[in-house]
Amino acid sequence: MNSKYLYIGFAALFGTSLRTGIGLIAAGASFPYSTLVINIVASFALVVLYEVFRKHELLPPMVITAVGTGLIGSFSTMSSVAYDTASFIQTGEYLLAIANYSLNMILCLLGAAAGLLAARLIMRPKKRKGLA
Amino acid sequence: MDKLRPMLPVSFPWTTMVVNIAACYFIGLINGHGFFPAFQTMACTGFLGGFSTMSTLNDDALSLLRNGKILRFIVYLGMTYGCCLIGCMLGIYAF
Numbered sequence: 176m177n178s179k180y181l182y183i184g185f186a187a188l189f190g191t192s193l194r195t196g197i198g199l200i201a202a203g204a205s206f207p208y209s210t211l212v213i214n215i216v217a218s219f220a221l222v223v224l225y226e227v228f229r230k231h232e233l234l235p236p237m238v239i240t241a242v243g244t245g246l247i248g249s250f251s252t253m254s255s256v257a258y259d260t261a262s263f264i265q266t267g268e269y270l271l272a273i274a275n276y277s278l279n280m281i282l283c284l285l286g287a288a289a290g291l292l293a294a295r296l297i298m299r300p301k302k303r304k305g306l307a
Numbered sequence: 308m309d310k311l312r313p314m315l316p317v318s319f320p321w322t323t324m325v326v327n328i329a330a331c332y333f334i335g336l337i338n339g340h341g342f343f344p345a346f347q348t349m350a351c352t353g354f355l356g357g358f359s360t361m362s363t364l365n366d367d368a369l370s371l372l373r374n375g376k377i378l379r380f381i382v383y384l385g386m387t388y389g390c391c392l393i394g395c396m397l398g399i400y401a402f
Contacts, residue, residue, distance in 0.1 A: 191357040198352070214361040221362035222369065249357030253364060253387075257331040257395040258338055258351075265399070279361070280388055287365035291373075 182237060186245025194250050206271065207259045210252065211279055215286040217251035222290030227297055319379055320367035323360065324387050330359035331391040335398025 194213055201209035224243050228234045234242075256279045263272035334355045337347060364387060371380040 187357050191353055194356060195352050217362035218365040221366050225366060244363070247362050248360045251361035251363075252356040253327045253359035253361050253391060254330040254334040254351070254355045254395075255359075256361070257391045258334045260392060261335060261339075261395045261399055264396070276388065276392065280384070283361050283365050284368060284384075287362075287369045291369065 179237065179240060182241040183245040186241040187249035190246045190249030190251075194252060207255070207275060210255050210259065211275075211282065214251050214256065214279055214283050217247050218283040218286040219290040219293070221247045221251075222287045223294050223297075226291060226294030230294075231298065318371075318374070318376065320363075320371075320383060323363050323367055324383065324390075327359050327364060327387055328390045328394045330355045332394035332398045334359075335395035336401055337398075339399030339401070 197213060198209050221243055224239065224247065229236075229239045229243075256275065260272045260276045263269070263275060334351050337350050337355075341347065342350075368380055368384055371377075371383060
């Protein structure tokens with residue numbers, strides 16, 4: 176159904192606006208901290224969404240897609256990371272370039288792994304007291 | 308993209324990778340050369356920023372790892388990060 180793209184697009188409005196807004200708050204810093212934090216949070220959130228809500232069918236598929244691909248997907252960004260890194264290379268700030276790229280790579284992957292751990296903790300079967 | 312997929316090896320997140328690399332090339336192209344500010348914001352922060360994704364990238368990578376596809380995991384991350392940066396620089400130095 177083509178309405179899927181409408182929902183994704185609509186959710187993407189919020190993700191993009193949120194990212195831009197946070198970026199504006201943190202504007203003027205010498206290092207793109209906001210992009211890094213946004214990407215880590217998004218990586219964590221997407222895995223939690225999939226491993227808790229999608230896997231256990233707690234939300235309808237359309238909502239999962241809209242929130243996952245639309246909201247979270249557009250909230251996170253790879254192009255900004257690449258462009259900021261390329262800018263650092265252009266200005267000769269090679270250390271910052273390496274730092275920006277590797278921090279995003281490592282911390283976001285760890286964020287995703289943390290999301291998996293969190294999902295498993297949340298969905299862990301609770302022990303019942305009393306009758307077994 | 309979906310028409311190409313049957314030809315390609317399965318279980319590799321080609322779509323995400325191609326999307327990310329393309330977005331990085333275009334942000335290099337647009338931001339690197341400068342257009343009038345409204346278009347630049349709309350195209351770069353707006354469209355390309357939303358089009359590219361870090362969250363799906365890492366979810367894909369994690370899935371590959373969990374399914375034991377270690378080599379694909381390394382290739383996926385290596386190619387994505389490598390080609391994204393190269394693509395971006397190609398865009399910046401395009402003309």
